Amino acid sequence: MNAADNAWVLASSALVLLMTPGLAMFYGGLTRSKNVLSTMMHSFFLMGLASAIWFVYGFSLSFAPDAFGGLLGGLDHFGLKGVGGAVWPDQTIPGATFMIFQCMFAIITPALISGAFAERMKFSSFIVFMALWMTFVYCPVAHWVWGPGGWLAKIGALDFAGGTVVHINSGVAALACALVIGKRKGYGTLPMIPHNVTLTLLGAGLLWFGWFGFNAGSALKANESATMAFVVTHMSAAMGALAWVFAEWALKGRPTTLGAASGAIAGLATITPASGFVGPGSAIIIGLIAGVVCYLAVLAKTTLGYDDSLDVVGIHGVGGVLGTLAIGFFASKAIGGADGLFFGSAAQLGPQVIAVLATSIYSLAVTLILLYIVKAVMGLRVTTEEEEAGVDTSAHGETAYNL
Amino acid sequence: MKKVEAIIKPFKLDDVKEALSSIGVQGMTVTEVKGFGRQKGHKEIYRGAEYLVDFLPKIKLEMVVQAELVDQVIEKIVSAARTGTIGDGKIFVSPVEAAIRIRTGDRDVDAI
Numbered sequence: 001m002n003a004a005d006n007a008w009v010l011a012s013s014a015l016v017l018l019m020t021p022g023l024a025m026f027y028g029g030l031t032r033s034k035n036v037l038s039t040m041m042h043s044f045f046l047m048g049l050a051s052a053i054w055f056v057y058g059f060s061l062s063f064a065p066d067a068f069g070g071l072l073g074g075l076d077h078f079g080l081k082g083v084g085g086a087v088w089p090d091q092t093i094p095g096a097t098f099m100i101f102q103c104m105f106a107i108i109t110p111a112l113i114s115g116a117f118a119e120r121m122k123f124s125s126f127i128v129f130m131a132l133w134m135t136f137v138y139c140p141v142a143h144w145v146w147g148p149g150g151w152l153a154k155i156g157a158l159d160f161a162g163g164t165v166v167h168i169n170s171g172v173a174a175l176a177c178a179l180v181i182g183k184r185k186g187y188g189t190l191p192m193i194p195h196n197v198t199l200t201l202l203g204a205g206l207l208w209f210g211w212f213g214f215n216a217g218s219a220l221k222a223n224e225s226a227t228m229a230f231v232v233t234h235m236s237a238a239m240g241a242l243a244w245v246f247a248e249w250a251l252k253g254r255p256t257t258l259g260a261a262s263g264a265i266a267g268l269a270t271i272t273p274a275s276g277f278v279g280p281g282s283a284i285i286i287g288l289i290a291g292v293v294c295y296l297a298v299l300a301k302t303t304l305g306y307d308d309s310l311d312v313v314g315i316h317g318v319g320g321v322l323g324t325l326a327i328g329f330f331a332s333k334a335i336g337g338a339d340g341l342f343f344g345s346a347a348q349l350g351p352q353v354i355a356v357l358a359t360s361i362y363s364l365a366v367t368l369i370l371l372y373i374v375k376a377v378m379g380l381r382v383t384t385e386e387e388e389a390g391v392d393t394s395a396h397g398e399t400a401y402n403l
Numbered sequence: 404m405k406k407v408e409a410i411i412k413p414f415k416l417d418d419v420k421e422a423l424s425s426i427g428v429q430g431m432t433v434t435e436v437k438g439f440g441r442q443k444g445h446k447e448i449y450r451g452a453e454y455l456v457d458f459l460p461k462i463k464l465e466m467v468v469q470a471e472l473v474d475q476v477i478e479k480i481v482s483a484a485r486t487g488t489i490g491d492g493k494i495f496v497s498p499v500e501a502a503i504r505i506r507t508g509d510r511d512v513d514a515i
Contacts, residue, residue: 302452
């Protein structure tokens, strides 16, 4: 075991966990005040639920030796059997460190999806849907990309910190949710204005901070790879913020704080898969592209007509696709992984495209199936009265602001 | 006795309060309200989605004064609250049947 590596990955695990309450605030500020608590509850409850699933069988399905032809791990580590202080195969940290680091990813990925159905999802249905989604979507995809014997890893697809497993996965699932659950009542006519942009900005700051653990921690070592991942993460966030702000200034007339926060998040989501394989110069370009493209994707939402309340699709879905494909162009073996097109090889493009398509199609298809099952058994939405009163009071019996 | 109700722009509250105090108006009730008249709302943009916000924040002042004082009160409010741009507000005067000071039981003119 390498003490420095262990210290770094443990610290990173804490950083990544902080991203989930950060996300809760980021999303919470964007909803109407009558729904802020229910929105934050999605994240906080998942900190419990996703962890429980992870401990019992989620870690095993994702990271146990392959049991189903590259599609899923076995139950060797059911109940965290064999996961303890002993160093994990091919690593320099204890198995439990690796497990707890990955646990935080398993928490935030379903939490991201919640942005798509904010302000109208039934809480009991949320619990059932999320438990199913983790089991049938998150764990398989994590296994394909990062698990031993995972089929996407075997064909050479690269994803350093979760462009596919986290961002495309949640972004596409969010699209499925928005389509099946439907729009909020009054969407398009009633003003649905963020009730507290300051909360959103606070959340964005915590996310940016925590993302250093998300990306640099994925090096699983306290080495140059972690350093480069840390640096490119920051560069992409910074450029994403600038690009979004200037794009909206040009297109809509004013630079906004929400734009700065959203652009930073777009830059962070996009660099995530590429963070171990690209240099700072590439990261700057990637961040600029992310800021502009994700902004346009969010604008397109109004034309396309679905109610993805908090823009999970436009920022995480699109960002994840951009970043995963960017590896095919900007990756440099000198940094890590393989060479991309701009560094002499077109060979990486194919695997990256396959990774994007496989994750998108699988996540969309299975999420849709799960949604229809839950809808048939117990419904997905709150009632009209509950939606109008606000989910905070109707589902949780709480009011956020008793001023 | 008359009740004078004035809707004014929020940043004018201190000026109006001082102007009224200079003619002997000792108390008033202030509420934060939203409203609109001819002053249209403004546009807010969140991630590219535009919203027209119709209701603007205003301050409502209410005070009960002796009838003889009303013209002076109106004149003071108008000169302190006016900016000349749309949205300066309005003043309404209505009759008051009774006024009672809770602590002492004083009635009508003794109570205001």
